[in-house]
Amino acid sequence: MRYLHTFRTVCEAGSLRAAAGVLHRTEQAVSYQLRKLEEALGMPVFHRGSGRLTPNAAGERLLAFCREMDRDWEALHEQLRDAGADESPLRISAVSGFGRYQLLPLFREGPLADIPIRMRYPIAEDVVRHVESGAAYIGFVHRMNAHDRLRHTPVGAEEIVLIAAADSQAMLSCEAASLQQAHFVTYDESDYVFATWFTQVLGAPLSRLSTIAHFEELEEVLDWVATGRGVSIVPAACMVDHEAQGALMALRKPEAPCRNTIYAVQDPARSHPAVERTLQAVRQHARF
Template sequence: MNVEMRYLHTFRVVCEAGSLRAAAGLLHRTEQAVSYQLRKLEEALGMPVLQRGGGRLVPNAAGERLLAFCQEMGRDWEKLHEEIRAASPVVPLRISTVSGFGRYQLLPLFRDGPLADIPIRMRYPTAEDVVRHVESGACDLGFVHRMDTHARLSHTPVDAEEIVLIASPHVASTLALDAPSLRNAGYVSYDESDYVFATWFTQVLGMNMTNLNTVAHFEELEEVLDWVAAGRGISIVPASCMAEHEARGEAVALRKPQARCRNTIYAVLNPHHHHAAIERTLQAVRERAQF
């Protein structure tokens, strides 16, 4: 059984807040994102842990035991965190990055890769906010998927990701990679999708397509992938995001062999802000990508 820590944190917040809406506000996520994580937690456990009670979401018997575990773990973690901080007051590396690259390419380097010893604070805003965070000093390092001209910041290429059109196996079997078929399809969009969609259409079809039929819109890629896997629409995402869905046979990446879409990832740097771990992070990103 593999349960992600963030799902346990979401479960605890929902129990303490009493509703998806209240929890979403505390977690700064959409209600759909919170609901998705709860569903994934229950799938991993193989049992429900929440029930409705008097209009509130409350833990059932199994959920009560899980909540006690989460609360105890939280107290242990806070104690450990304070002890570590007192022994070695290391300043965390503050990173702002677009979601697809950050969650699926960058985070593993810090979780269980060559940067696992570096404490971090990572956030996943839009590309525009990444630039603002680095410019203001709210973050030490940023990653975006497009080059912007900025007088006070530098944009350094460090990686390149493949962007793919994805669909459920059933939808993929009926979909042709040509303008007429794709113009009539239903799309699941997300906060960065305008740029990503335009890049794919331009590189693969040689033209951009606007006024697409959007059947759903989400902030996070997790919900996009979930809807595509359910056959509720198609989308265009970084290939690394859908590897697990593809491995489980829930989604298919549709590619034209001679027209694959590649997009450069840029590190956003402010020359007036310094952190000892920045250069090491950039080097690890380049080595992983062989860039």
């Protein structure tokens, strides 16, 4: 589904650069997802060799499928919307770092363990889209998005840290001069996370950022960095186990810790009995 959304965005935007801007991702990440989609299909879906990316015959059929699927998806949600919140699980959409490593434990063994849930971990843009369409009763994102109808409420914060292999011999520090020489491992949503860390810790973005690898999921990033092949900037909660096992280390400036605000996304016209309980638990767990 994520690859199809990226494919449709590229078709409508006409180029990797334009699509990357719409999706809030790097061109490298968009190109990677298109490549994975074509690998899954076993065929190319674009005419290549010109400045503008246009779908070929297979791509045109796939684009028509995506548009029809969107219509069917919206129709299905319209039918399910009135089924009654009391009878349905709490549908949640959350950005991966916060959702997997801070939110899910609250439902797995924490104070919300009695609540049935359906949880997804898309990018921030899709979290908002899920709440807007009714696919989720509540969403959690790490940046404010202007929206005419949806409400964004700050509910807590997550710490963001620079990470490297624990046994790395490289002399790495939280200083611009040192980081200019480092090779970074990026992931979906890393543009925003990196920019937040650079701004809060260094006071400005790096003039040059060298990227060695890109992955979709944070687990892949952590495993790669643990081998000593690059560094990254991630939510601190996601690397606790790796740090305890001695595979990774977090580098911090004690006088300038980086904290990113977490926002709950809600549609005031749609709710679920467990939403308020969930918000209370998140506020208590992810305190500012």
